[in-house]
Amino acid sequence: MSPGTAPPVVPRGGGREAITRAARESFAERGYHGTSIRDIARGAGLSLSALYHWHAGKQDLLAAVIEESTAEYFGRCDEALREAGDDPAARLGALVRATVEYRVSRQVESTIAASEWRNLEPAHRERLAEMRSAASRLWADLVDDGVARGVFRCEHPDDARRAVIASCNAIAQWFEPDGGLGVPELVERYTAIARRIVDCR
Amino acid sequence: MSPGTAPPVVPRGGGREAITRAARESFAERGYHGTSIRDIARGAGLSLSALYHWHAGKQDLLAAVIEESTAEYFGRCDEALREAGDDPAARLGALVRATVEYRVSRQVESTIAASEWRNLEPAHRERLAEMRSAASRLWADLVDDGVARGVFRCEHPDDARRAVIASCNAIAQWFEPDGGLGVPELVERYTAIARRIVDCR
Amino acid sequence: MSPGTAPPVVPRGGGREAITRAARESFAERGYHGTSIRDIARGAGLSLSALYHWHAGKQDLLAAVIEESTAEYFGRCDEALREAGDDPAARLGALVRATVEYRVSRQVESTIAASEWRNLEPAHRERLAEMRSAASRLWADLVDDGVARGVFRCEHPDDARRAVIASCNAIAQWFEPDGGLGVPELVERYTAIARRIVDCR
Amino acid sequence: MSPGTAPPVVPRGGGREAITRAARESFAERGYHGTSIRDIARGAGLSLSALYHWHAGKQDLLAAVIEESTAEYFGRCDEALREAGDDPAARLGALVRATVEYRVSRQVESTIAASEWRNLEPAHRERLAEMRSAASRLWADLVDDGVARGVFRCEHPDDARRAVIASCNAIAQWFEPDGGLGVPELVERYTAIARRIVDCR
DNA sequence: AATGAATGAGGCTTCATTCAT
DNA sequence: GATGAATGAAGCCTCATTCAT
Numbered sequence: 001m002s003p004g005t006a007p008p009v010v011p012r013g014g015g016r017e018a019i020t021r022a023a024r025e026s027f028a029e030r031g032y033h034g035t036s037i038r039d040i041a042r043g044a045g046l047s048l049s050a051l052y053h054w055h056a057g058k059q060d061l062l063a064a065v066i067e068e069s070t071a072e073y074f075g076r077c078d079e080a081l082r083e084a085g086d087d088p089a090a091r092l093g094a095l096v097r098a099t100v101e102y103r104v105s106r107q108v109e110s111t112i113a114a115s116e117w118r119n120l121e122p123a124h125r126e127r128l129a130e131m132r133s134a135a136s137r138l139w140a141d142l143v144d145d146g147v148a149r150g151v152f153r154c155e156h157p158d159d160a161r162r163a164v165i166a167s168c169n170a171i172a173q174w175f176e177p178d179g180g181l182g183v184p185e186l187v188e189r190y191t192a193i194a195r196r197i198v199d200c201r
Numbered sequence: 202m203s204p205g206t207a208p209p210v211v212p213r214g215g216g217r218e219a220i221t222r223a224a225r226e227s228f229a230e231r232g233y234h235g236t237s238i239r240d241i242a243r244g245a246g247l248s249l250s251a252l253y254h255w256h257a258g259k260q261d262l263l264a265a266v267i268e269e270s271t272a273e274y275f276g277r278c279d280e281a282l283r284e285a286g287d288d289p290a291a292r293l294g295a296l297v298r299a300t301v302e303y304r305v306s307r308q309v310e311s312t313i314a315a316s317e318w319r320n321l322e323p324a325h326r327e328r329l330a331e332m333r334s335a336a337s338r339l340w341a342d343l344v345d346d347g348v349a350r351g352v353f354r355c356e357h358p359d360d361a362r363r364a365v366i367a368s369c370n371a372i373a374q375w376f377e378p379d380g381g382l383g384v385p386e387l388v389e390r391y392t393a394i395a396r397r398i399v400d401c402r
Numbered sequence: 403m404s405p406g407t408a409p410p411v412v413p414r415g416g417g418r419e420a421i422t423r424a425a426r427e428s429f430a431e432r433g434y435h436g437t438s439i440r441d442i443a444r445g446a447g448l449s450l451s452a453l454y455h456w457h458a459g460k461q462d463l464l465a466a467v468i469e470e471s472t473a474e475y476f477g478r479c480d481e482a483l484r485e486a487g488d489d490p491a492a493r494l495g496a497l498v499r500a501t502v503e504y505r506v507s508r509q510v511e512s513t514i515a516a517s518e519w520r521n522l523e524p525a526h527r528e529r530l531a532e533m534r535s536a537a538s539r540l541w542a543d544l545v546d547d548g549v550a551r552g553v554f555r556c557e558h559p560d561d562a563r564r565a566v567i568a569s570c571n572a573i574a575q576w577f578e579p580d581g582g583l584g585v586p587e588l589v590e591r592y593t594a595i596a597r598r599i600v601d602c603r
Numbered sequence: 604m605s606p607g608t609a610p611p612v613v614p615r616g617g618g619r620e621a622i623t624r625a626a627r628e629s630f631a632e633r634g635y636h637g638t639s640i641r642d643i644a645r646g647a648g649l650s651l652s653a654l655y656h657w658h659a660g661k662q663d664l665l666a667a668v669i670e671e672s673t674a675e676y677f678g679r680c681d682e683a684l685r686e687a688g689d690d691p692a693a694r695l696g697a698l699v700r701a702t703v704e705y706r707v708s709r710q711v712e713s714t715i716a717a718s719e720w721r722n723l724e725p726a727h728r729e730r731l732a733e734m735r736s737a738a739s740r741l742w743a744d745l746v747d748d749g750v751a752r753g754v755f756r757c758e759h760p761d762d763a764r765r766a767v768i769a770s771c772n773a774i775a776q777w778f779e780p781d782g783g784l785g786v787p788e789l790v791e792r793y794t795a796i797a798r799r800i801v802d803c804r
Numbered sequence: 805a806a807t808g809a810a811t812g813a814g815g816c817t818t819c820a821t822t823c824a825t
Numbered sequence: 826g827a828t829g830a831a832t833g834a835a836g837c838c839t840c841a842t843t844c845a846t
Contacts, residue, residue, distance in 0.1 A: 015830070033234030034320065037816065047832050049818085054830090058816065115316060119235065154397075156390050163394050166371035167364035174363065189357050193364050196355075196397045216805075238841060249842090250807050259841065417826080435636030436722070439820055450821090451828050460820065517718060521637065556799075558792050565796050568773035569766035576765065591759050595766050598757075598799045618809070640837065650811050651838085657809095661837065 016054040018044040020068070023061040028108040032062055032119040063124040066113045070128065073102050073110070074135045081138065088146030089200050092164075093191045095142060099168040100187045107172045114169075139165060143198060152198040164194045217255040219245040221269070224262040229309035233263055233320040264325040267314045271329065274303050274311070275336045282339065289347030290401050293365075294392045296343060300369040301388050308373050315370075340366060344399060353399040365395045418456040420446040422470070425463040430510040434464055434521040465526040468515045472530065475504050475512075476537045483540065490548035491602050494566075495593045497544060501570040502589050509574050516571075541567060545600060554600035566596045619657040621647040623671070626664040631711035635665055635722040666727040669716045673731065676705050676713070677738045684741065691749030692803050695767075696794045698745060702771040703790050710775050717772075742768060746801060755801040767797045 022043030026035040037058050041048045055061050076098040084094035103110050113132075120128065143161040146152035154160040168190055175186070223244030227236040238259050242249045256262050277299040285295035304311050314333075321329065344362045347353035355361040369391055376387070424445030428437040439460050443453045457463050478500040486496035505512050515534075522530065545563045548554035556562040570592055577588070625646030629638040640661050644651045658664050679701040687697035706713050716735075723731065746764045749755035757763040771793055778789070 030319075031232060031234060033232055036814080038814090048816095049833075050831055052817070053832095118231075155393075159390050159394060162371055162375065163364070163368035163391075163398075166367040167398075170363055170367035189360050190364075192356075193360065193398055196400060197364075197368075197394055199397060237839075239839085248807055251805080253842075254806065432721075433634060433636055435634060438818075440818090449828055452826080454821075455826065455828095520633075557795075561792050561796060564773055564777065565766070565770035565793075565800075568769040569800075572765055572769035591762050592766075594758075595762065595800055598802060599766075599770075599796055601799060639835080641835090652812075652840090653810055655838070656811095 015044070015046055015050050018046060019051050019054055020061070020064055024065045024069075024109045024112070027062065027065055027112050027116060032058075032116045059121055059124065062116060063120060063128065065109070066116065066120065066124075067128055067131070069106065069109055069113045070131045070135065072106070073098075073113075074131060074138075076102050077135060077138050081142075088142065088149060088151040089195065091142050092146065092152075092194055092198065092200065095139060096164070096168060096191045096194045097187045099165070100171060100190050101183060103169060103172040104175055104177075104183055104186065107175060107177070110169075110172050146198060146200070150201075152200050154197065154199040157198075160198045163197050167193055167197070216245070216247055216251050219247060220252050220255055221262070221265055225266045225270075225310045225313070228263065228266055228313050228317060233259075233317045260322055260325065263317060264321060264329065266310070267317065267321065267325075268329055268332070270307065270310055270314050271332045271336065273307070274299075274314075275332060275339075277303050278336060278339050282343075289343065289350060289352040290396065292343050293347065293353075293395055293399065293401065296340060297365070297369060297392045297395045298388045300366070301372060301391050302384060304370060304373040305376055305378075305384055305387065308376060308378070311370075311373050347399060347401070351402075353401050355398065355400040358399075361399045364398050368394055368398070417446075417448060417452055420448060421453055421456055422463070422466055426467045426471075426511050426514070429464065429467055429514050429518060434460075434518045461523055461526065464518060465522060465530065467511070468518065468522065468526075469530055469533070471508065471511055471515045472533045472537065474508070475500075475515075476533060476540075478504050479537060479540050483544075490544065490551060490553040491597065493544050494548065494554075494596055494600065494602065497541060498566070498570060498593045498596045499589045501567070502573060502592055503585060505571060505574040506577055506579075506585055506588065509577060509579070512571075512574050548600060548602070552603075554602050556599065556601040559600075562600045565599050569595055569599070618647070618649055618653050621649060622654050622657055623664070623667055627668045627672075627712045627715070630665065630668055630715050630719060635661075635719045662724055662727065665719060666723060666731065668712070669719065669723065669727075670731055670734070672709065672712055672716045673734045673738065675709070676701075676716075677734060677741075679705050680738060680741050684745075691745065691752060691754040692798065694745050695749065695755075695797055695801065695803065698742060699767070699771060699794045699797045700790045702768070703774060703793055704786060706772060706775040707778055707780075707786055707789065710778060710780070713772075713775050749801060749803070753804075755803050757800065757802040760801075763801045766800050770796055770800070 019040060022040045023035075026039045026043055029035075030039070035058075037051060038048060040058075040061065041051045044051070051061075055064065077095055080094035080098040081091060084090045117125070139161050140158075143152060143157045143164075147154065147157045152160070171186065171190070175181075220241060223241045224236075227240050227244055230236075231240070236259075238252060239249060241259075241262065242252045245252070256265070278296055281295035281299040282292060285291045318326070340362050341359075344353060344358045344365075348355065348358045353361070372387065372391070376382075421442060424442045425437075428441050428445055431437075432441070437460075439453060440450060442460075442463065443450045446453070457466070479497055482496035482500040483493060486492045519527070541563050542560075545554060545559045545566075549556065549559045554562070573588065573592070577583070622643060625643045626638075629642045629646055632638075633642070638661075640654060641651060643661075643664065644654045647654070654664075658667065680698055683697035683701040684694060687693045720728070742764050743761075746755065746760045746767075750757065750760045755763070774789065774793070778784075
């Protein structure tokens with residue numbers, strides 16, 4: 001919520017969602033430590049106390065936001081892979097598409113999981129670590145499989161995988177929604193880049 | 202500075218450097234807002250007042266750290282390019298090497314410039330923007346030149362450039378200094394990836 | 403509530419008693435300011451709103467607890483004295499017994515009236531002051547009478563009275579219910595002490 | 604510090620003492636939980652931050668106040684006993700005098716150690732427990748010795764000891780400094796009471 | 805060149821209480 | 826007879842900074 005913007009009117013009982021949304025936006029724009037819970041409450045159009053009625057605290061909000069974001073990404077990947085069938089190239093395209101679309105549709109918030117991970121307290125970190133590595137494994141399995149089957153010819157699968165992911169993730173940092181570049185075109189470009197990175201025949 | 206570590210003994214007159222170094226480490230580990238000026242003073246082994254003797258304040262320290270970091274990167278790039286001659290492929294390798302080496306040798310601090318940029322006050326941001334775009338231009342000129350001369354055959358030079366940079370930058374997030382992977386080998390791998398991304402013949 | 407209006411008749415139900423009991427326990431264990439109204443509601447197994455349905459607020463609860471506690475003590479004293487007859491020594495024994503038994507049977511709560519008295523708002527304090535001094539007068543009358551009749555030979559009745567009361571009250575601070583010391587034996591010991599304090603012939 | 608009283612002007616560097624004194628007064632008058640650190644800072648004539656410059660927090664202040672109070676009492680007892688020589692009756696008089704004088708001269712604060720003990724966090728409680736039981740042992744040794752030597756003929760030394768202590772301690776609750784009753788006279792009265800309690804021949 | 809003392813603003817959180825149902 | 830939702834005030838504490846030496 002940019003300063004000066006009128007806070008939304010929250011329907012009675014709708015506090016939890018309003019607060020989570022406001023937290024997501026603030027954490028994305030100003031970071032965890034740069035966000036005060038007053039910012040969040042104001043952004044949600046509620047009082048400070050209402051925030052504590054719905055969440056245990058700031059840390060709890062961060063965990064909720066990261067969890068939701070990670071879950072959504074994981075869900076998109078999972079679904080894309082299910083539709084993609086068995087072909088490594090198609091599966092690569094599916095994950096690239098899921099990642100690009102996620103990064104574009106959640107442009108601001110999608111970086112929270114990565115950049116604010118360090119601010120999670122151990123208890124939350126441990127709980128979310130599994131979700132995180134599950135998403136990571138999707139990529140690893142895919143690339144390893146492609147290499148094993150001779151479809152991807154890159155010599156260093158781990159580095160290739162990281163390069164593809166980093167390339168896709170970076171989109172959130174420069175993409176302009178109204179900049180004349182459509183998402184399908186974007187997906188196509190990064191699929192091509194990804195195929196070159198893994199040296200897909 | 203990890204908790205429990207004895208603060209270094211600062212030689213008389215060496216305050217400025219000790220403080221900048223401590224600020225760099227704290228900003229890297231905990232972020233700008235996650236770092237207190239007392240953390241920095243403690244990390245430098247100096248009093249709070251000493252910090253203010255050498256620097257105008259926290260914001261000033263952030264600007265100094267980002268400036269120094271950007272300048273170093275820019276210097277490395279510049280030098281590498283000068284040694285590389287005129288060949289686009291060689292020049293690409295030079296920038297990749299400069300970036301990888303920078304990211305590995307300044308593993309923690311190298312992300313400050315990117316992640317804490319938003320916390321710079323306008324005055325500092327404007328001043329540093331030029332340095333920033335100069336480094337960015339080195340990459341753009343290089344890729345555009347390679348494409349213009351037909352050495353790089355990628356269709357979308359901007360995306361290729363961003364992918365290469367993102368891939369190299371990401372190294373700082375996973376590299377383990379004592380992990381058995383040497384820097385020259387790392388440079389070689391990412392040079393190969395970069396060449397594939399730009400589709401270097 | 404407008405002045406002069408009769409307080410609403412509270413329908414009987416389990417809530418009121420459960421809340422009073424929880425308040426008594428919390429005030430005893432953590433003190434008035436150390437107890438939150440949520441502690442009380444939780445201790446009673448009811449919601450916050452239920453608490454406010456039965457009581458006007460925290461202050462009201464404190465007054466109720468102190469009133470009940472004082473009334474019980476006063477009742478015990480009164481009854482014991484009625485049974486004791488006219489002999490000063492017997493009357494002294496009766497009050498000691500009432501006090502000791504009260505302090506032992508209400509070990510935790512019996513101190514609330516004394517230690518939280520200062521937290522009563524003036525309105526409540528004035529109302530309860532009479533009960534308080536009535537109990538105090540029982541002791542004073544007894545000792546003064548014993549002295550007047552030459553049965554107690556202590557020179558300073560006021561100090562003797564205070565010493566006896568303080569000695570009995572202190573029992574609540576150290577007595578262990580399962581510690582092998584029975585209440586009758588305890589009463590006997592403190593009766594003896596009390597008689598020596600007033601110098602009963 | 605009563606409300607409305609002008610806070611004292613604190614000489615530069617004298618913050619620590621001013622704050623400890625203000626804490627002592629507030630804890631005594633309103634209890635630990637009833638005292639806010641703003642009360643303390645205001646009472647000391649300093650800012651909130653100055654309080655934290657000198658003490659780690661509210662809990663730290665409580666521990667400091669209790670420690671100082673206990674130490675002073677212990678010191679008074681120790682000195683009084685040293686002057687008293689070997690005679691049990693004289694030693695009893697010495698401890699009574701030390702206790703009475705302490706309770707009168709530190710009328711308000713002397714109860715903090717007892718009433719706020721439960722609000723000490725375990726770390727502090729453990730640290731101070733030894734001081735506490737040392738003072739307690741002075742009394743126990745004295746009474747046991749008197750009984751062993753046949754000077755005190757009470758049958759239950761533990762109860763006698765507790766009664767004497769409770770009687771002396773209670774003085775702080777009713778004594779009025781300008782009430783016409785001098786401290787020497789007070790000491791004499793309670794010494795007599797104590798002797799009767801232990802049944803000193 | 806450096807320090808300890810002090811500050812006002814703001815941090816997160818809990819408080820007792822009221823509202824609408 | 827009872828509840829979940831919401832609030833404003835106040836709680837303790839840490840912040841970046843300045844002052845006097």
